[in-house]
Structure formats: structure tokens, C-alpha cells
Amino acid sequence: SYVLTQPPSVSVAPGQTARITCGGNNIGSKSVHWYQQKPGQAPVLVVYDDSDRPSGIPERFSGSNSGNTATLTISRVEAGDEADYYCQVWDSSTDWVFGGGTKLTVL
Amino acid sequence: QVQLVQSGAEVKKPGASVKVSCKASGYTFTSYGISWVRQAPGQGLEWMGWISAYNGNTNYAQKLQGRVTMTTDTSTSTAYMELRSLRSDDTAVYYCARVWGGPNAFDIWGQGTMVTVSS
Numbered sequence: 484s485y486v487l488t489q490p491p492s493v494s495v496a497p498g499q500t501a502r503i504t505c506g507g508n509n510i511g512s513k514s515v516h517w518y519q520q521k522p523g524q525a526p527v528l529v530v531y532d533d534s535d536r537p538s539g540i541p542e543r544f545s546g547s548n549s550g551n552t553a554t555l556t557i558s559r560v561e562a563g564d565e566a567d568y569y570c571q572v573w574d575s576s577t578d579w580v581f582g583g584g585t586k587l588t589v590l
Numbered sequence: 591q592v593q594l595v596q597s598g599a600e601v602k603k604p605g606a607s608v609k610v611s612c613k614a615s616g617y618t619f620t621s622y623g624i625s626w627v628r629q630a631p632g633q634g635l636e637w638m639g640w641i642s643a644y645n646g647n648t649n650y651a652q653k654l655q656g657r658v659t660m661t662t663d664t665s666t667s668t669a670y671m672e673l674r675s676l677r678s679d680d681t682a683v684y685y686c687a688r689v690w691g692g693p694n695a696f697d698i699w700g701q702g703t704m705v706t707v708s709s
Binding site for chain 2: 484514516518520525526527528531532535537569571573578579580581582583584
């Protein structure tokens with residue numbers, strides 16, 4: 484089965500840039516989606532197809548994907564961005580797979 | 591507005607079954623699929639399976655094959671997930687999510703249903 488690897492935690496000061504990675508074998512050939520989950524809430528889609536944003540998601544959220552690593556970038560981080568972030572891919576042979584999640588802490 | 595509303599929390603004994611509902615509103619139910627995702631306490635997201643609301647086709651995660659059944663009732667725009675032979679490690683929040691067909695991303699989520707398995 485296909486495995487997605489995320490760092491357990493990332494810390495960043497307010498106003499700085501946070502980068503959360505998602506590693507997978509040749510992930511650059513797949514479409515990657517990112518979800519934000521705050522405590523006690525359902526996940527929210529923040530980036531789809533590597534780098535597109537659903538309506539209502541701030542431009543501070545962006546994504547990239549190449550080789551064996553996809554990256555979610557959050558610019559000008561705010562206290563309200565503190566959450567768990569999950570990457571996800573779909574593949575015809577594996578269906579949907581989630582990464583283990585990364586806890587973003589705003590210092 | 592587009593939303594998915596799930597049924598309430600459940601407490602079950604080991605070996606029992608649970609059936610969680612997910613009622614859709616604000617969009618054409620049969621134009622999208624529904625996936626189910628669960629999250630054990632303090633853990634990450636686990637994809638459980640998918641059902642087409644158009645024709646009822648299903649695809650289940652291998653580890654749940656034989657214990658899970660997903661169905662839909664198009665007359666009420668409701669999706670169901672039944673899990674049988676419950677074990678303590680099935681204790682989790684269960685989410686339904688609308689599958690956005692083009693990207694195959696989960697664009698709308700239900701609020702979650704807590705299922706506790708305990709003797």
C-alpha cells in the first residue's frame with residue numbers, strides 16, 4: 484500500500500512561514516490534497532490538486548508537489564492557523580490514503 | 591447551504607454492530623460520492639471506504655472488508671455506514687465526507703459521530 488510520511492510537529496512564530504512536508508514514493512506524479520483540523524472539529528480542505536485553494540481559503544495557504552515530496556506552505560502564520568494538517572492522495576490502486584498528520588504550533 | 595449532518599453518538603458492546611447515518615442537503619445527492627473516514631482518539635485520519643450515490647457502487651479499505659457495509663437512500667439523500675463485530679479498537683469518531691469528483695478530494699465533511707465500544 485502507498486505510504487505518506489509527515490513530520491509529527493512543526494513550530495513557527497506568528498508572521499513567519501510554515502512549511503509542512505508530505506513524503507511518498509514518486510508523489511509528484513499524484514494529486515495531493517491538504518486538510519486542516521482544529522481540536523474537536525471536522526477536517527477542512529485547504530488545498531487540492533497540489534496547489535489550488537477552495538473558495539474561502541486564504542491566499543496564505545499554498546502548495547507544491549515534486550519528486551518524492553509535497554509541501555503545504557502557510558505564509559504570515561496567525562494564531563488561528565494552529566491545527567493538525569493532513570496530506571492525502573488518491574490513486575486507482577490504493578484509493579485514498581492519508582498522511583499521519585502534522586501538528587502546527589504557533590509559538 | 592451544502593451540508594452533511596450525521597447521527598448522534600453511540601455506545602456499543604464488543605461484538606455488536608453500529609449504523610451511522612449522514613444526511614445530505616443543499617446539493618444534488620446523486621451527483622457526488624460519499625466517503626467515510628474514522629479517527630481514533632488522539633490518532634490520525636483513516637479512510638474506510640467510498641460509495642457512489644449515483645449507482646451504489648462501493649469500495650472498501652482492505653482492513654475492513656467483510657465487516658463494513660456502505661449504503662445510500664436516494665429518496666432521503668442519506669448515506670449509511672454499518673460496522674459489524676465491533677472491537678475496542680473501533681472506538682473512534684466517524685466522519686462522512688462528500689467526494690468532489692474532479693480532484694477526488696473531500697470538500698464537505700459531516701460533524702462526526704463518536705462510536706464507543708466498551709464492555
